[in-house]
Amino acid sequence: MATPDIIDTLAGIAPGSALDAIRARRLQARENAQKSYLSLFEPIDARNFSLAERAAVAAFVTGLHGESPVAAFYRDKLVANPDGARLLEAIDAEIARGRTSGPYGSYPAGPLSVENTAGLIYRVSAASKSALGIRLVAALEHAHLLVFRPRDAASDDMKALLDAGWSSTGIVTFSQLVAFLSFQVRVVSGLRTLAAANA
Amino acid sequence: MSATVNPPVAFTQDELGWVSWIDPLPEAGLTERHFNGLVDRARAKSEYFRLLVRDPEVLEARTKTDKDIFYNVADGLPRAERELAAAATSRYNGCIYCASVHARFASTYSKRRDDVQKLLDEGVKADLGERWNAIVKASVALAATPIAFGPDNVAELRRVGLDDAEIVDVINGASFFNWANRLMLSLGEPSK
Numbered sequence: 488m489a490t491p492d493i494i495d496t497l498a499g500i501a502p503g504s505a506l507d508a509i510r511a512r513r514l515q516a517r518e519n520a521q522k523s524y525l526s527l528f529e530p531i532d533a534r535n536f537s538l539a540e541r542a543a544v545a546a547f548v549t550g551l552h553g554e555s556p557v558a559a560f561y562r563d564k565l566v567a568n569p570d571g572a573r574l575l576e577a578i579d580a581e582i583a584r585g586r587t588s589g590p591y592g593s594y595p596a597g598p599l600s601v602e603n604t605a606g607l608i609y610r611v612s613a614a615s616k617s618a619l620g621i622r623l624v625a626a627l628e629h630a631h632l633l634v635f636r637p638r639d640a641a642s643d644d645m646k647a648l649l650d651a652g653w654s655s656t657g658i659v660t661f662s663q664l665v666a667f668l669s670f671q672v673r674v675v676s677g678l679r680t681l682a683a684a685n686a
Numbered sequence: 687m688s689a690t691v692n693p694p695v696a697f698t699q700d701e702l703g704w705v706s707w708i709d710p711l712p713e714a715g716l717t718e719r720h721f722n723g724l725v726d727r728a729r730a731k732s733e734y735f736r737l738l739v740r741d742p743e744v745l746e747a748r749t750k751t752d753k754d755i756f757y758n759v760a761d762g763l764p765r766a767e768r769e770l771a772a773a774a775t776s777r778y779n780g781c782i783y784c785a786s787v788h789a790r791f792a793s794t795y796s797k798r799r800d801d802v803q804k805l806l807d808e809g810v811k812a813d814l815g816e817r818w819n820a821i822v823k824a825s826v827a828l829a830a831t832p833i834a835f836g837p838d839n840v841a842e843l844r845r846v847g848l849d850d851a852e853i854v855d856v857i858n859g860a861s862f863f864n865w866a867n868r869l870m871l872s873l874g875e876p877s878k
Contacts, residue, residue, distance in 0.1 A: 552833065588830070597696060677860075678854070684839065
């Protein structure tokens with residue numbers, strides 16, 4: 488195998504273990520979770536969403552979920568980029584400002600309005616804006632919405648990304664990346680919890 | 687795209703449409719690379735998939751992950767309960783579109799339409815019986831940020847009869863909908 492399976496690595500699943508055997512029963516899912524990771528972080532075409540931007544968004548998104556092997560992995564990935572260490576400093580400051588509990592947000596006006604829950608409407612600090620640049624500022628603000636209050640998303644949020652220089656294709660890949668990480672961080676956490684319950 | 691949108695204001699098992707907020711690729715312009723990304727050629731008719739196919743490699747991998755987690759029922763958790771995990775996750779995150787699709791599937795495979803409707807109407811605290819309650823609770827704990835899934839969830843799932851392979855199906859199904867919900871909620875909106 489070329490690249491070790493990233494979910495197995497992050498969840499600490501050893502070859503030959505009970506969870507390794509269970510994951511092998513969903514081989515297509517295992518292989519394609521891996522291909523999802525590779526096509527997001529080692530894409531054949533990064534013109535619409537650069538590798539450094541991908542790593543920065545990933546470090547932010549996984550960091551918002553709290554300290555974990557997944558968050559540490561994407562921090563390291565960011566630092567491995569030219570300029571990554573400088574970006575990480577701003578990302579760390581923004582993670583600290585953006586951490587909260589979700590999901591929250593509002594429903595379309597109607598019977599579900601009683602379930603509307605207020606919470607942080609995160610905006611990048613003035614201090615971090617120059618280090619991040621206009622595209623990443625818009626990306627972090629939208630990523631925070633996706634992580635914590637996805638039901639608040641509106642067409643104006645697409646406009647904000649387009650206005651910051653994101654192409655439609657870039658927005659699709661960026662949205663996939665944040666959404667994929669929301670999946671990956673949960674699979675890893677769930678498998679780790681299950682492994683610990685068996686230890 | 688500019689067709690009149692009539693957004694639903696409540697969770698429902700009815701069939702809904704979905705309208706993109708940014709331009710999908712035109713069907714006529716799709717190449718073999720795009721069709722590989724769509725996996726099923728018929729998906730070229732869907733605005734949602736023609737939008738996601740702007741990144742065909744990611745869409746292909748996402749679709750194949752999805753299909754195996756939900757459709758591979760040679761062993762493990764019954765399909766109905768994988769769909770329950772998807773519906774509960776969608777109810778908790780607030781994705782009316784995803785909840786409609788997977789509530790319908792949960793009803794079809796479980797023949798417990800009224801219980802599924804109770805989940806939609808009352809939310810994730812609805813009492814659906816011990817086994818379904820445990821699956822809903824585990825799915826909700828996984829969907830929370832920070833993630834709240836812990837040893838108590840594992841113990842509860844075991845108590846209601848799930849083995850480790852079935853618990854992994856719950857983890858996969860619920861986690862996958864944290865992926866799906868965020869795309870459906872943020873790139874467009876449902877329409878009745």
